[in-house]
Amino acid sequence: MAANSPIAFGTDGWRSVIAEDYTFENVRTLATALAVYLKTSEKEKVNNGVAIGYDTRFLSPEFARAAADAMAAQGVPVWLSNRDASTPAISWAVKSGELAGGVMITASHNPPRYNGFKFFIASGASAGKESTSAVEALLGKKHRVLEKLAAVEEFDPIPNFLQQMRNVIDFDLLKKNKGRAVCDFVHGVGRGMLDQCLRDCNWKVTTLRAEPDPMFGGILPDPANPKCHNALQAAVLKGKADIGLANDPDADRFGVVDSNGVYLSPNQIIALVYVHLLTHRKMKGNIARTVATTHLLDNIAAKHGQKVVETPVGFKWLGAALDGGEAILGGEESGGMSIANHTLSKDGIVADLLAAEVWALHKAPLSRVYAKLMKKYGSYYSNRIDLHLESTARDALMHTMNEKAPKEFAGSGVKSVVKLDGVKLNLEDGSWLLMRPSGTEPMVRVYMEAQSKGRLKELEAAAAQMKA
Numbered sequence: 001m002a003a004n005s006p007i008a009f010g011t012d013g014w015r016s017v018i019a020e021d022y023t024f025e026n027v028r029t030l031a032t033a034l035a036v037y038l039k040t041s042e043k044e045k046v047n048n049g050v051a052i053g054y055d056t057r058f059l060s061p062e063f064a065r066a067a068a069d070a071m072a073a074q075g076v077p078v079w080l081s082n083r084d085a086s087t088p089a090i091s092w093a094v095k096s097g098e099l100a101g102g103v104m105i106t107a108s109h110n111p112p113r114y115n116g117f118k119f120f121i122a123s124g125a126s127a128g129k130e131s132t133s134a135v136e137a138l139l140g141k142k143h144r145v146l147e148k149l150a151a152v153e154e155f156d157p158i159p160n161f162l163q164q165m166r167n168v169i170d171f172d173l174l175k176k177n178k179g180r181a182v183c184d185f186v187h188g189v190g191r192g193m194l195d196q197c198l199r200d201c202n203w204k205v206t207t208l209r210a211e212p213d214p215m216f217g218g219i220l221p222d223p224a225n226p227k228c229h230n231a232l233q234a235a236v237l238k239g240k241a242d243i244g245l246a247n248d249p250d251a252d253r254f255g256v257v258d259s260n261g262v263y264l265s266p267n268q269i270i271a272l273v274y275v276h277l278l279t280h281r282k283m284k285g286n287i288a289r290t291v292a293t294t295h296l297l298d299n300i301a302a303k304h305g306q307k308v309v310e311t312p313v314g315f316k317w318l319g320a321a322l323d324g325g326e327a328i329l330g331g332e333e334s335g336g337m338s339i340a341n342h343t344l345s346k347d348g349i350v351a352d353l354l355a356a357e358v359w360a361l362h363k364a365p366l367s368r369v370y371a372k373l374m375k376k377y378g379s380y381y382s383n384r385i386d387l388h389l390e391s392t393a394r395d396a397l398m399h400t401m402n403e404k405a406p407k408e409f410a411g412s413g414v415k416s417v418v419k420l421d422g423v424k425l426n427l428e429d430g431s432w433l434l435m436r437p438s439g440t441e442p443m444v445r446v447y448m449e450a451q452s453k454g455r456l457k458e459l460e461a462a463a464a465q466m467k468a
Contacts, residue, residue, distance in 0.1 A: 186248060206241065255335065
């Protein structure tokens with residue numbers, strides 16, 4: 001990162017508070033640095049241009065235009081979305097169009113006061129550390145504006161994306177077993193994609209929170225947030241729908257509610273989808289999951305003669321596994337999923353449609369289908385707690401865990417220690433615990449999983465008492 005620069009990339013792009021660090025000047029500065037980087041890193045594709053999209057947040061269209069003009073001033077052609085669009089649609093535009101890269105103006109599921117800048121490499125995957133560090137190194141340097149600016153042309157990324165859905169979703173199954181769905185867009189960009197695919201399959205669709213609103217109705221716009229999915233649960237029950245499907249504001253995350261109004265966690269949906277791909281779709285292959293994601297996937301893979309690719313947190317790692325053919329599905333507990341031969345970034349639209357496929361096959365509440373899955377593959381119960389510690393205490397705890405991890409935790413021996421991302425203790429009884437320090441807050445996030453609810457409570461109690 002350039003000295004004194006307010007721009008710094010996190011797990012998935014740069015996010016900051018609008019009008020504080022997230023300003024037009026900083027967006028132009030970052031877009032300029034990205035253009036200079038792409039001219040050297042993607043010499044063969046840079047003339048194909050980059051795709052730029054934006055969500056429904058405050059001033060997102062204007063920020064996207066500022067980024068487009070800055071990149072064009074460095075001689076990089078720009079395809080600027082003519083409407084708010086989903087992150088996966090922009091990612092797919094980059095990959096399918098063989099572009100040099102892409103930019104999405106979004107802060108995803110963050111509170112309304114934030115906006116962000118996410119960029120994709122030529123494969124359509126989110127940029128990794130090597131790329132973001134190279135761009136950060138160019139910040140603050142003077143870059144000459146060219147006399148002849150490159151073109152900025154508007155395009156609609158949605159038709160191409162909807163066509164791609166027919167390549168990765170079983171439309172025949174959805175048409176054969178039509179259902180009733182409530183689609184919740186949480187005032188974001190998902191409208192006209194998820195609902196359109198289902199309507200094309202003759203499903204009856206009701207939409208919820210489809211109108212754009214940069215305040216997102218006054219809630220944290222994350223489908224995993226109870227204040228967010230409570231409205232979907234109520235709409236499903238009131239309308240007697242078969243399934244409720246949600247996205248976050250840029251539609252890269254998913255949320256699912258079954259016909260009984262039960263919210264299913266991303267861990268549960270990923271497991272259901274993986275079994276569906278292996279058994280109904282007859283797709284043979286491994287699954288990629290992050291260190292924080294359920295080990296139920298390990299059992300499923302093993303019983304089908306497949307393996308698990310474990311990665312650090314962040315979908316760019318899962319995208320790399322999909323890109324390399326190591327896995328047919330990538331999933332993370334925070335609500336990210338994608339499938340082979342599709343976008344290498346997470347896609348909430350395709351995740352929701354895959355969940356609809358599972359319903360169409362079984363025509364039963366997904367919580368009931370999941371209960372049957374657990375009987376076959378094992379019961380797993382997951383949770384996350386946040387340890388609010390002063391920065392020194394946070395750092396001391398992580399130092400201790402890194403240098404001298406315990407040999408026993410919560411009454412069980414430690415079978416192995418994984419340091420892919422934070423410190424993960426795999427215990428001899430099949431349970432596990434992962435500690436990841438926040439890079440921005442005095443906090444340690446502790447993820448855990450056990451094979452009974454009682455054992456999970458024991459892990460929670462032990463985790464809450466952790467000290468250096």
